[in-house]
Amino acid sequence: MEHLESWKDLLNPEFYINNGGFWLILFIIFAETGLFVGFFLPGDSLLFVSGIYAVTIITETFGSTGSDFLDTTILASAVAIAAVIGNEVGYWFGRKAGPALYKREDSLLFKKKYLFQAHDFFEQHGALAVIMARFLPVVRTFTPIVAGIVKMDKTRFLIDNIIGAFLWSFSLIFAGHYLDKLFMDQFGIDLKSHLEMIIIIIVLITTVPIIVKFFFGKSKQEEITEE
Template identity: 40%
Template sequence: MDLMQFFDMILHVDTTLGTLLAQYGTYVYAVLFAIVFCETGLVVLFFFPGDTLLFIAGAFCATGEMSYPLLMALLIIAAVTGNTLNYWIGGAIGHRVFTHDYRWINKDALRRTHDFFEKHGGKTIILARFVPVVRTFAPFVAGVSDMTFARFQLFNVAGAVAWVASLVTGGYFFGNIPVVRDHLTTIVLVGVGAAIIPLALGGLYKFGRRVISR
């Protein structure tokens, strides 16, 4: 297998994980660790698989082909360290990212994430875990926005545990049910919407009270 074929299998790991397991055995743990680390740690690799990877890997744990506790531990570490690297890169570049033309950064995704961050603050680090693309840019924006490292890590670790645990466990119990597997993205986005709507309503309520009190 040449490098391009391997890279294509990585990009479509939701359908090729079984093949990777058959060919590489336990080395697949290192591959999955690297994918999660890169997807959360490098903004140029925002297109790497995330939610589907965790969910399908959980399904393979249910069949006994992978270890559930080992997978959980490795992917949580990958998610935490990936976000931390991204935060440091954002902090190093700083606000120049909005004024300079960095071709390796998707400006539309960056601004969407920045707007999301402005609305929801530190909770963005947790909520963004469940939103593709935004997940990759959120820690970068946190670094650009000068969020303190201690506060960032609080949300970072909480988000990583929630993201990995929910999707791997979901895959473990429901990954072999076709209707769930085929509509995973929709299910995840509905769940995120259910978490965001109360926050938005709470913000509107506070804003309304301030307007009325004037």
């Protein structure tokens, strides 16, 4: 077990895999999608790296099924369920306390601009925002809260929530697992030895839309200020 040496460890997927494995992964996914203070936690990179270690994670937790595919499916399914529950909690929080967040002052763990960005995203893409937001860091944390604030139909939200959670979980975890096998079999490259580069690439790919929006788009907050 590794000790937390700096705050940077909190952004390193391997830290969670090595120190908590299966159950900590589920909690991180729940927290990132269900608690607005979890927006800084690794999501996409954690799933991808978890896919690389899927068989090891399941074997150490329950014992291997003897099938890489089944082990990976068990992990992806559990993560998807944790993500669904997380979003439902976020939605419930939005319905109960969401409006008050617009009046809340910024703090270390809460930035109002993220709420406005999620609101803009939700307004632009409607119900599909719940599915699409899964693949966007920060936005996926605040979108279910916004859905609750605008009182999106509970059944519609649940359906989109489930679809988004399973697409997100299965695509990234299976990508990590099978790309690792592909690179090892075809090129003799062990992705486990290049995790830092992989994480950087994933972070860049998933944050580009947010960066573009931040620099070239106007948030709802800016529009209100101009008015």
